[in-house]
Amino acid sequence: QKEVEQDPGPLSVPEGAIVSLNCTYSNSAFQYFMWYRQYSRKGPELLMYTYSSGNKEDGRFTAQVDKSSKYISLFIRDSQPSDSATYLCAMGSGGYQKVTFGTGTKLQVIP
Amino acid sequence: GAGVSQTPSNKVTEKGKYVELRCDPISGHTALYWYRQSLGQGPEFLIYFQGTGAADDSGLPNDRFFAVRPEGSVSTLKIQRTERGDSAVYLCASSLTKASGGGSEQFFGPGTRLTVL
Numbered sequence: 714q715k716e717v718e719q720d721p722g723p724l725s726v727p728e729g730a731i732v733s734l735n736c737t738y739s740n741s742a743f744q745y746f747m748w749y750r751q752y753s754r755k756g757p758e759l760l761m762y763t764y765s766s767g768n769k770e771d772g773r774f775t776a777q778v779d780k781s782s783k784y785i786s787l788f789i790r791d792s793q794p795s796d797s798a799t800y801l802c803a804m805g806s807g808g809y810q811k812v813t814f815g816t817g818t819k820l821q822v823i824p
Numbered sequence: 825g826a827g828v829s830q831t832p833s834n835k836v837t838e839k840g841k842y843v844e845l846r847c848d849p850i851s852g853h854t855a856l857y858w859y860r861q862s863l864g865q866g867p868e869f870l871i872y873f874q875g876t877g878a879a880d881d882s883g884l885p886n887d888r889f890f891a892v893r894p895e896g897s898v899s900t901l902k903i904q905r906t907e908r909g910d911s912a913v914y915l916c917a918s919s920l921t922k923a924s925g926g927g928s929e930q931f932f933g934p935g936t937r938l939t940v941l
Contacts, residue, residue, distance in 0.1 A: 754937075755934055756828070817866050
């Protein structure tokens with residue numbers, strides 16, 4: 714079993730829809746949680762970063778962490794065609810950021 | 825430079841050859857990471873440098889893989905006797921290191937796409 718599980722999709726939604734992306738994890742040592750966005754042939758770009766359980770909002774993006782269930786989510790409101798990309802969840806532990814990534818979910822927002 | 829740069833952007837080599845992949849981190853970033861990303865997968869950790877030393881090389885798949893960072897800035901990932909299974913995108917990232925520990929945002933380069941024929 715992988716430490717981080719993520720549905721690879723692809724996920725296709727109409728413009729303006731609310732998108733929900735999810736990951737589950739098995740390692741209780743994970744202390745911080747991230748979502749990255751990766752466009753084709755580019756490196757991952759950090760979207761959201763959080764240490765604690767609960768919600769964190771940044772513009773159209775909301776990250777949700779439930780440590781008791783080992784489950785994290787990313788919500789995208791009012792999705793735009795420019796949001797079309799692969800979204801990677803990532804988790805880390807320890808004194809430095811050794812990060813374990815999910816497989817990524819490919820999202821397509823259709824105009 | 826403004827971001828992490830990696831060269832070459834693409835590398836095609838033949839099975840059994842030696843390759844070197846270069847990473848220029850963001851100026852002032854003391855931590856540097858190498859990842860490997862296979863098609864349809866997330867990045868997989870290979871090695872982490874703090875300054876000039878490899879603090880954690882537990883992700884290197886075998887002894888054909890080696891990385892250096894001699895002056896604490898530029899890093900080179902070296903792969904000997906390449907195999908077809910080494911074909912992937914090799915990503916480099918850099919970050920500041922917080923004095924109190926914990927995570928610090930990693931900034932990724934665009935990657936080097938390695939193809940072993």
